[in-house]
Amino acid sequence: MGNVFDCETNALDPEHFPKDGSDADIVVDPRAQFSKSRLWQVQERFYHSVGRNAWNQAIVPHMMSSNAFVARAYARVLVAFLRDLFLLPSDGSPPRADPSEPVYIVELGSGHGKLGFLIMEMLKEFADAVPTCATENAYPFVLVLTDVAEDNVEAIEERAMMQHYARMGVVDFAVLDATKAPSEPVVLRHSGTVLEPGQQANPMVFVANYVLDSLPQEVLRFDAGSPSFGTLKLSIRREDAYDDEADEDSALGADSDSGSPTDAGEGDSPVADASEEASSAGVSRGHARTRRAFVSDKQRAAVWRRADAKVPGLSEDALPADVASLAGKLILSWGWQPTDAEELAELLAAHHPQLPGVVQSLYADDPRFSAARAVLVPVGGARMLQRCRALSGGRYMLLAMDKGHVDARTILEADEHPHVAEHGALSFMANFHCLAALHSAAAATRPAAGAGAQAAVATDQPSAAGEAVPGAARRAAAASTGEHPAPWPRPVCLRTEQSDGLVKAVLLASGLGRADLRSATREFKSTIVEGSPDDIAQLHRGVKAEVPKQKTPLHLATAVLRLAACDPDVFFKFRDVFIERAAPAVASVAAQTDVRADAEAVLARHYHIHSDKDVAFEVGRVCMATRDYGKALFAFQASEALCGRHHVTLHNQGICHYFLKNYPEALRLFEESLEVLPTYASSQVWVTRTAAAIEDETKGMTPHEVEELRAMHGAAVEEQAALHAAPQWAQRHDPGAAAEHHIGHQHLGGDGGHSEAELDGSEASGEEPLSEYGSHSAGHRFPDEEYADYSADDADIHAGMDDAYDEDLGGVESQSEGEGP
The missing domain is CATH 3.40.50.150 (Vaccinia Virus protein VP39)
Structure with a gap:
């Protein structure tokens, strides 16, 4: 079942x-x-x-x-x-x-x-x-x-x-x-x-x-x-x-004169020839x-x-x-x-x-x-x-x-x-x-x-030639020789x-x-x-429930994740801890290296089922937080392939290309992000910044030198992608999953209920803009799937669910975009 x-x-x-x-x-x-x-x-x-x-x-x-x-x-x-x-x-x-x-x-x-x-x-x-x-x-x-x-x-x-x-x-x-x-x-x-x-x-x-x-x-x-x-x-x-809020015959999908079912609307799944069966039983089909x-x-x-x-x-x-x-x-x-x-x-x-x-x-x-x-x-x-x-x-x-x-x-x-x-x-x-x-x-x-x-018959007995005999052949040999x-x-x-x-x-x-x-x-x-698996479940549920996110140390979250075999759902529970605690300002180089390795294992084990849990996107955020833009780029590309085109995902890819110094590709992605959501302020800022970077980089160069520079950057980016790609990722994941299952950020309505988070003061300090990448915030929230009781009403189902994508980063100001793409 x-x-x-x-x-x-x-x-x-x-x-x-x-x-x-x-x-x-x-x-x-x-x-x-x-x-x-x-x-x-x-x-x-x-x-x-x-x-x-x-x-x-x-x-x-x-x-x-x-x-x-x-x-x-x-x-x-x-x-x-x-x-x-x-x-x-x-x-x-x-x-x-x-x-x-x-x-x-x-x-x-x-x-x-x-x-x-x-x-x-x-x-x-x-x-x-x-x-x-x-x-x-x-x-x-x-x-x-x-x-x-x-x-x-x-x-x-x-x-x-x-x-x-x-x-x-x-x-x-x-x-x-x-x-x-x-x-x-x-x-x-x-x-x-x-x-x-x-x-x-x-x-x-x-x-x-x-x-x-x-x-x-x-x-x-x-x-x-x-x-x-x-x-x-x-x-x-x-x-x-x-349906006591509508006419009974209409609500039941039946013709009031004949009593026969009307044609099903789009998305309904009535029984083929059910109307004939119902008529013979004195029953009519209803909604x-x-x-x-x-x-x-x-x-x-x-x-x-x-x-x-x-x-x-x-x-x-x-x-x-x-x-x-x-x-x-x-x-x-x-x-x-x-x-x-x-x-x-x-x-x-x-x-x-x-x-x-x-x-x-x-x-x-x-x-x-x-x-x-x-x-x-x-x-x-x-x-x-x-x-x-x-x-x-x-x-x-x-x-x-x-x-x-x-x-x-x-x-x-x-x-x-x-x-x-x-x-x-x-x-x-x-x-x-x-x-x-x-x-x-x-x-x-x-x-x-x-x-x-x-x-x-067990096959651990040798034949006359001293070789193992398959079960079927062994049975035939035993029957012909009378062997017990x-x-x-x-x-x-x-x-x-x-x-x-x-x-x-x-x-x-x-x-x-x-x-x-x-x-x-x-x-x-x-x-x-x-x-037992029950012990592991109790562990990560207990840590999540009893230890406030703001007080969860990085080593505790990583320990739970590794005990759970780098399970993507467990990673998703503690994603904000990894993003906040693995940044260079608060984590050692060794800790960042370990977090990146764990995130890579998570992505390799991710089996995408529903877009409301965009694990690849969160892995990208973690890698970006640790300044590994090559791995982050690969994760955001996986997110786009699995969950559909979203302005924040495109923007984050642009950020990765920017810090990999592939400015033309970064500019293209920022502009593509604005095509999806023209009012997205972050991409507007980065279009200007990237255009200036292109101008500074190519100042005084001949067209041939510019072309060589672009080829060099493109090759470096491709090398990064190949280096960080999980084995057979393209073969193992289905790019058409979002369209096929009618799930994806673009299906959430409006701007998808997403918000973008940006760090304050990063530009003024001269540091790399760690949080100039956006974070998804779903108007749809998805529950932690452990022992949830799905028999409750809508309000009960959505009560107490794990925050999806709207948590701010440390020192982050969250801004919601009210306009849809």
């Missing part, structure tokens, strides 16, 4: 989620068993209909699940795993994997693709440690980014940097629903390779960050030993289905009045109702395709349906054959769970395990991270009803306690041959040890021996268990 919800979850609010919907409410789905509720259809349709906009428009946060710290930790685990598989053991035995075939690393629910990109960046940094193999491209792995929503996969695939990696043969893409039939193959979109279940020569790796919390679950409780399963009724309030800011008005559409505003239960075909508005208004009413052990076992076995025994031993037989506590059973996660096991032939390692429970105690401490987080769609806590036990039970035995899960396969290795389950905190992580392995996992498990313990 994508990297879904990085947020704090809340217990069901009785006022917001009443136990029983009012008779006046519109029933979307009558009371049903939780795992069979239409809620899960809404979940899946939400991601299909919203697609990439779930992240581009900040409907779904992503920072906790996809950041540089997590990617670096995963990359270290992956490199260790690859080394153990492909390098020759010290005892002289052959490699444990087939060096002519890659290890497929499959990310489930890639969503926006940021985590996959960061993992690739980290693997690139660790390239010296990655073994070389006899594969076509000499790399021992292929990272496959997958998602259930094809639009998400296409959006990832379209990015220039992903295309670059795909051409290298180390990245591929696929549409994959992890909960579907295990026998289905996976078709890779770039290479055309088909991954048939059980036919991989080498073990596989699966990554599932923030996927489990949005997969189907079952809710159970055991009251004095008697089981009950949770039921759910879905409804929406009547007022959420109508709902929005209470919560999950998506823009043009993206909300199609709330279905009967003429009497009462829908006792909609057919599957009548669900609106654009479910964003429906998901934001759902009322969840919980209930309990008593059952018996036999029926419960049958219910659970439909999802996984060993799930009934696991639930029985973990919860039904545990007297602590006889107090009617709700237990979420990850039935979708169980099906995901089956898919991983079948696709890999039983030999795999799974890295998963989510908000959830890792032991019985935290489940017992939870509230009576399941915790629900609401962000355009809904998410629940992941039950790693149950999932790990289920994995241990299922992975303890070798998969049966056939049925999409072929018998898997090696004993099946015991399953491995590692997890974060902290019970407190929101984010938990696990490493689950099946069919892999101790030698296959020795280094990988050690890296997991050192990078994830001993210093």
